[in-house]
Amino acid sequence: MLAKRVLLLFQPKRCRAYSNATETQTRKVTVLPDASVDTFRSQAYGPAIPVLLPRHTFQQLPAVQKWFAIDTPTTTLKRSYLARYGSTIVPLEISNNEHFSRTEQSLSFFLECVHASSSSYKTRPNRYFSAYVPGARAVKRMKLSNDFFSAAAVTVAQDSTLYPSVTTPSARVYLAQAAITSLPQGLRDDVPTPDLVLKTGKGDVYDSSIWLGEAPTYTPLHRDPNPNLFVQLAGTKVVRLVKPEVGRSIFAKVQERIEGSASDVMRGEEMMKGAEKKALESEIWDDDHVKEHNAPVWEAQLNAGDGLFIPKGWWHSVKGIGTGMTGSVNWWFR
Known part of the structure; x- marks a missing residue:
């Protein structure tokens, strides 16, 4: 052109x-x-x-200073500030390997997912990830829910008393194209x-x-x-x-x-x-x-x-x- x-x-x-x-x-x-x-x-x-x-x-x-902790080795969200608006509903893209879906959840849910994705669990997984199974009430159910979140369940090492297994959630959550006017x-x-x-x-x-x-x-x-x-x-x-x-x-x-x-x-x-x-x-x-x-x-x-x-x-x-x-x-x- x-x-x-x-x-x-x-x-x-x-x-x-x-x-x-x-x-x-x-x-x-x-x-x-x-x-x-x-x-x-x-x-x-x-x-x-x-x-x-x-x-x-x-x-x-x-937003550059208020939303992000940028003076750290790895940039993170300032959860304490954003949590003030936790009830705000935002659009999310959730992916895990070849699975993908869009949904709407609270900003609090997104913040918890971000925290979970950078954490490891030895005994009790985060409720938003491993508890995301049919019947769970932490979030709304969606199609293919198990395909997204069951991979985050804790696995057990051969000798769990000496070497408790550590895992991180494999699902990724992206807050994508949230209208500023909303x-x-x-x-x-x-x-x-x-x-x-x-x-x-x-x-x-x-x-x-x-x-x-x-x-x-x-x-x-x-x-x-x-x-x-x-x-x-x-x-x-x-x-x-x-x-x-x-x-x-x-x-x-x-x-x-x-x-x-x-x-x-x-x-x-x-x-x-x-x-x-x-x-x-x-x-x-x-x-x-x-x-x-x-x-x-x-x-x-x-x-x-x-x-x-x-x-x-x-x-x-x-x-x-x-x-x-x-x-x-x-x-x-x-």
Whole structure:
């Protein structure tokens, strides 16, 4: 969709770039020289080009300090603060090996799951994990509940009196795409809408979300119907992006390979599990496949306080890397 002359602007000399991409396989996303509305409008939003804002542009968002303990070896959630809003219902993605499901639970449940996933149990497992069986009342039942949580049950070593067995839950819980407008006012105040969103374009927000989960996290290749400002609050995420026509080609190739019939517009759970998930991941993250596309794949690495602009229609996939908690927030422009 972009003319060749526009692509020449993608890495202007006055801009920097940062990424862990290799030159032969991916291109680095351009970093704007400053975070002013005028620069953003003229070099990113207007020409519809992915860009990174200067490092740590969003470091002062209250959520960065209030939600995360970032001065520790491994970033963790500040449970005591977030627990004030424990009754808030949030959307969760629960995965265990090849199983995947979406559900809605309280923020308290999510906090307990995060705590459980980083803990080991010798005698009494956490009620949210090993007790998650038919008849349990700790949380609402869902399809395939045993498939998700029974793997967290404590196993017994040969000599349990001398060497009590230790296990950690294998299920992973990701608070994904929780609308900011659905959160209590206190949490909403922690992620105020940036001026770049309020003063660019129509100055209106189509929607906004928060994302919280322990690394590794993964969002398959997809596209959004609106321009997107994606901001990292904690941890590290790597984003790979391709132009709209390249993404459509990759998606069609995957559907043909797996003999699927999914729509590239209406995406469901099929992209989060099974053959489609594996195929999409391979096409965008396997460097050998990236070379076969004969089209650029852009990559950006975001740390706490960094922001990435993703234009409308650009296909992208996101990975949370490293260890510890990752947190992100995004706003879709009207």
